Amino acid sequence: MKILLAGGAGYIGSLLIPKLLEHGYEVGVIDLLWFGNHLPKEVKVIEKDLFDCQQADFEGYDQVIFLAGLSNDPMAEFSPAMNFISNGAQPSYLAYIAKLAGVKRFIYGSSCSVYGYTVNELYDEGSPVTCGYPYGISKLQGERGVIQMQDDNFSVIALRQGTVCGYSPRIRFDLIVNTMYKSCMVNGKVTVNNASIWRPLLDIRDATNAYLRAIQADQSISGVFNVASDNYTVGQVGDMVKDQVEALTGQKIAIEIKNIQDFRNYKVTWKKAKTVLGYEPKYTVSDIIADVHKHRDEYGDFEDDSYYNIRTFKKLKV
Numbered sequence: 001m002k003i004l005l006a007g008g009a010g011y012i013g014s015l016l017i018p019k020l021l022e023h024g025y026e027v028g029v030i031d032l033l034w035f036g037n038h039l040p041k042e043v044k045v046i047e048k049d050l051f052d053c054q055q056a057d058f059e060g061y062d063q064v065i066f067l068a069g070l071s072n073d074p075m076a077e078f079s080p081a082m083n084f085i086s087n088g089a090q091p092s093y094l095a096y097i098a099k100l101a102g103v104k105r106f107i108y109g110s111s112c113s114v115y116g117y118t119v120n121e122l123y124d125e126g127s128p129v130t131c132g133y134p135y136g137i138s139k140l141q142g143e144r145g146v147i148q149m150q151d152d153n154f155s156v157i158a159l160r161q162g163t164v165c166g167y168s169p170r171i172r173f174d175l176i177v178n179t180m181y182k183s184c185m186v187n188g189k190v191t192v193n194n195a196s197i198w199r200p201l202l203d204i205r206d207a208t209n210a211y212l213r214a215i216q217a218d219q220s221i222s223g224v225f226n227v228a229s230d231n232y233t234v235g236q237v238g239d240m241v242k243d244q245v246e247a248l249t250g251q252k253i254a255i256e257i258k259n260i261q262d263f264r265n266y267k268v269t270w271k272k273a274k275t276v277l278g279y280e281p282k283y284t285v286s287d288i289i290a291d292v293h294k295h296r297d298e299y300g301d302f303e304d305d306s307y308y309n310i311r312t313f314k315k316l317k318v
């Protein structure tokens with residue numbers, strides 16, 4: 001089976017692609033390489049803006065996975081117009097040309113950030129989506145745009161991912177657990193911005209398993225699926241990171257609790273993904289830290305701009 005990864009050279013794609021190769025899939029990548037290319041050498045990477053793609057670029061592929069766009073709140077807020085175009089319109093356009101090209105399935109990397117600020121209820125895919133900030137709204141638009149193209153010959157699966165964390169060859173230190181780890185290593189302390197806020201977290205290895213389950217699902221399956229490893233309060237995450245870094249390094253880590261207002265607060269159930277796709281998470285916050293720490297010699301300067309999407313994005317002047 002041939003799979004095209006749109007935005008496949010990013011954080012998730014750089015761990016997902018080696019896994020797909022391991023499973024015998026043929027892969028192709030179209031990406032602007034904003035964060036470089038950390039993919040295995042044998043992968044065919046076309047450096048190209050996805051907006052410039054036509055039907056012919058997608059011909060011969062069985063499935064397309066969308067991992068592009070602006071992938072966090074700071075980027076979306078820095079460039080709201082580009083955010084709405086890249087996260088809202090772009091996936092719809094790509095699903096449209098994929099369908100014309102005879103692709104059988106389109107998998108959209110969506111986000112639990114569509115849920116917004118919720119009050120202590122476990123949200124499923126039928127729960128209200130109340131986000132009022134650019135990133136969440138645009139991810140929801142992208143999701144709705146692609147889902148409505150689904151029919152008997154064109155399956156569409158949207159994975160609403162929790163905040164992804166852990167090691168990838170294209171590492172990011174702007175994602176909650178990874179940021180806390182970096183802060184322990186650089187400043188000897190964990191900063192908790194708001195201890196009571198809930199977040200579903202997704203170990204990047206669980207994320208790659210979710211994509212694999214979506215790829216392998218029966219052709220009749222389409223729909224929106226929450227995927228997370230577990231739900232935690234930010235306070236819980238801070239304590240777990242502190243304990244694990246102390247255990248791994250023998251260094252004492254301080255903890256700083258702030259009371260910064262957050263506009264996102266949600267916890268989700270992934271029961272539908274388990275029942276329909278066979279997705280089962282395996283990893284905890286301690287596992288994430290252990291994995292990121294295992295690769296510590298690769299990072300060099302933790303403050304390198306390429307580890308922070310917003311810093312790289314501002315320099316790109318796109």
Ligand SMILES: NC(=O)c1ccc[n+]([C@@H]2O[C@H](COP(=O)([O-])OP(=O)(O)OC[C@H]3O[C@@H](n4cnc5c(N)ncnc54)[C@H](O)[C@@H]3O)[C@@H](O)[C@H]2O)c1
Pocket residue numbers: 006007008009010011012013030031032033034035048049050051066067068069070071072086109110111112160161162163164165175309
């Ligand atoms: N990382 C997370 O915590 C998380 C959580 C929920 C959802 N998501 C979604 O999953 C997807 C992948 O996330 P990630 O962390 O791997 O993102 P990333 O920012 O690391 O990678 C995005 C990739 O897309 C490419 N790209 C962007 N616009 C492009 C264009 N017009 N043409 C060609 N290439 C383009 C970039 O060069 C980059 O390699 C995103 O759509 C994101 O919104 C991510």
